Amino acid sequence: MKAMIVRENGPLSNLQLEEVDDPVAGPGQVVIDIKACSVNFADSLMVEGTYQVKPPKPFSPGLEVSGYVAELGDGVAGFKVGDKVQALTNWGGFAEKIAVPVDALLKVPEEMPHADVASFVVAYGTSHVALDYRARLKPGEWLVVTGAGGGVGLTAVEIGHLMGARVIALAGDDDKLEVARSKGAEFTVNYKDEDVRERLREITDGQGVNVVYDAVGGDIFQACFRAMAPEGRILVIGFASGNIPQVPANHLLVKNIELIGFYWGAYKEFKNQILVDSAKQLLGWYQEGKIKPHISKTFPLEQTVDAIRALRDRKSSGKVVVLIGDDA
Known part of the structure; x- marks a missing residue:
């Protein structure tokens, strides 16, 4: 698969498009075919090595994705291949696929555009x-x-x-x-x-x-x-x-x-139910038409560096999203 990879911390130019091995779903995990990944300030800091979370290198940044379940690991229940999902990832979202724990997933309405899903949680x-x-x-x-x-x-x-x-x-x-x-x-x-x-x-x-x-x-x-x-x-x-x-x-x-x-x-670690309840409330508001993400710019995967710069340099309003694949 293709992924934006950091091999050494430093400037955004260190983030490069590479061909890497596809992930495999381990026990309690699913593999997602990623269609969109939103950009956050944390992505720039992660590349530089100044974020509080420091992934082992090499890695891909990217904290929240939208896509479809492509593979189920042993012990996974409540999801099936083809489900449209949102996932919170500690990193790894600027790629065509990712393996994540099943408790990182949230089912989303089929009619919700991938860019909205990735911009949401x-x-x-x-x-x-x-x-x-x-x-x-x-x-x-x-x-x-x-x-x-x-x-x-x-x-x-x-x-x-x-x-x-x-x-x-x-x-x-x-x-x-x-x-x-x-x-x-x-x-x-x-x-x-x-x-x-x-x-x-x-x-x-x-x-x-x-x-x-x-x-x-x-x-x-x-x-x-x-x-x-x-x-x-x-x-x-x-x-x-x-x-x-x-x-x-x-x-x-x-x-x-x-x-x-x-x-x-931090609530993912010590009070996750707060986030679960919040996500349900927010999705309800979205489906009622009370809230909707404002997405000012989208970029293809190979232009992820430009996407991160647009956010970091305040050249955008609302959210910036990287779209992945022709059907994103």
Whole structure:
């Protein structure tokens, strides 16, 4: 099969298309014929060797795939060859096939396009579990989403709006903010042109914001933090700016603010039922037409490096997806 392979960590140019052996389904595993794999910031970090998960080399990045069950290993129940599935992979998704444990699979509706399937679970799951389970977002609360034009940020706008919050979207590009408005943002702030702290206080009539969903970090985090209401909750999702903010503990104390770290993948290890319940809720919303992934760019397998760069360099809004095979 063909796969994008990393043999040595380093720049994205180290990711090369190669012919490798087909995977075989071991006990409790299935082999998937992959039709789509979405791009995440983790893919770039994995190639560089700076991600918290470090696969043994050689490896292929790629965290979430859509495809069809092609082979069943011993002891597998509940699935059959030909089932359309979504799978969460620690790595290995930028390839024509992959072997995964059966508990990594989720059956999906046949009518759901592969690009939507591959874009769905991590981005929507991150926002849903963070806002609902961790931040306890309530209807009518002010929700700020930083990096609102990105694949994860845009789902936070969409889910926050669906949960009844008043959503303020932050981004550095007016076109991305327009997309955020289409997903339910009531207000938008371009942090390149506006004073974020003052604008948030103005929008909320001086009350401050209740929940901040921050995937950017740096100065944007600090500005949002200073515009929070008493008993506000700030979710630390990621650091797209490359700047990890520091928070004086006494500032948390003054307004009784909660600082909440959130890594969606950790729940796979110690509270997987949270993710299962979230996925069921999200698929229900999708089938009801309440949510739909915004996919701005697609690339073929051999252009995976370009796909990762488009996301890393913020040249896209929403999700970027690699399509694999002629019938993807």
